Amino acid sequence: MERICRNCGDSVTKNYCGNCGNNNEITRIDRKYALQECLNLINFDKGFLYTTKGLLLNPGTLIREYISENREKITKPITYLGLTSIIYTLIANYLKVENPYSEMSKKMYGKSSVNDIMIWIQDNYGYANLLMILPITLCTLVFFRKYKYNFYEIFIVISFVMGMGMLIFSIEPILNKLSADTFIFNEVIVVFFAFLYTGWAIGNFYGNKLKNYLKGFLAYVLGLIIFEVVVITSALIYDVIII
Template identity: 40%
Template sequence: MICKNCNSEVTHNFCPNCGQPSKLKRIDAHYISHEIEHVLHFDRGILFTVRELFINPGQNIRNYISENRSRLVKPVIFIILTSLIYTIINHFFHIEDQYLKYEGLETTAFVKILGWMQANYGYMNILTSTFIAIWLKVFFKKYSYNFFELLIMLCFTMGVSMLIFAFFAIIQGVFHIKLFGLAGIIGIIYLVWATGSFFEEKKIANYFKALISYLLGMITFLFFILAIGITIDLLIKH
């Protein structure tokens, strides 16, 4: 028998080269329930990851980068999943419609880009994180983390911030109490705390540098999107 994944010869239940099962089980109700349980279970699942990132984000992210990458959910999957949770809640309760108004600017490319980002928070958070990672690299240059390791750290922290927004969005949607401003404050506090503790939790200056990095990263990203929007509008007019 030949492995359908790597074309190696298989004589037992699993491929000796890549570990692929020699015969895949048929997808049924048991398979679906097992997959859902695998994602949600509290041992190396999404709930375990959320708990660890709330309790001790700095240490857990450092461990993921340098020691053990099997304890936590993959960072890109984590930020996409948490962003999807927030997006669904936001669309259901129309939370952001109460705050964002684009009167007279609906046809501009900049607003259309913002609209696309509102519908795709997972991609938007990854894009935003690239700009924040650049500033983190500037302010924390004495540490040995490269750009991509910082990006991984941001996927985890930004993912948790999405869950914070989702939590307050549910409360606001159900009880009609405007809490989005408070959610933003708590989200920023978490991001600064998690990032500062990731580098060196006992250094107070790290928390200030983390705050500045996030603010500059978000501002730089918005200016970048604005420049793209203005360029597109100018090209269309000409």
């Protein structure tokens, strides 16, 4: 039976319009519908899991696929980074463990804006992670300047890689909850694997060569150092102006 598409007015013989792709079967809005809409919004049921698996096993192939071939089945990089940062934040807040770095920061920086911002970064690493993308992207652009990729494409690479890194960092609050006495050891182990993965993933994107892995690791570390220097310098300037 031929019908008229509610969206574009073209004739429709099946559930989906052949002209605009609109679904002409309107279902009732209920709990099932609301849940499915949320999953569709972030493409969690297919794209998120597919993206996570690809980033874990072969990040270079997945990211190159997104940049040059197919962007439909892969979660968008900023969306992916945002979701993984939220996952980290939820886990860290739910499994809250006393952070010894608060006292260490007070002893090191005293009552200053530097202390306040360093504690904020430690307590809100998921959000701070979003601010670190720019310096890491710039460092990666410099280290791999001979390649054809522009700033925006490298920004995508770093967003994906750091998104996967957030899932790795999400393991730390779980370890701390299981064994709070080994807080420092837990962090060292998680940070080691996160840094190792990041260097490997960036290098894997540019090709399976040892020098690419080393440059990827250095670009990431240097970007983090630049971020911290900018943050501390800004806080010191703020204190001078206020005083």
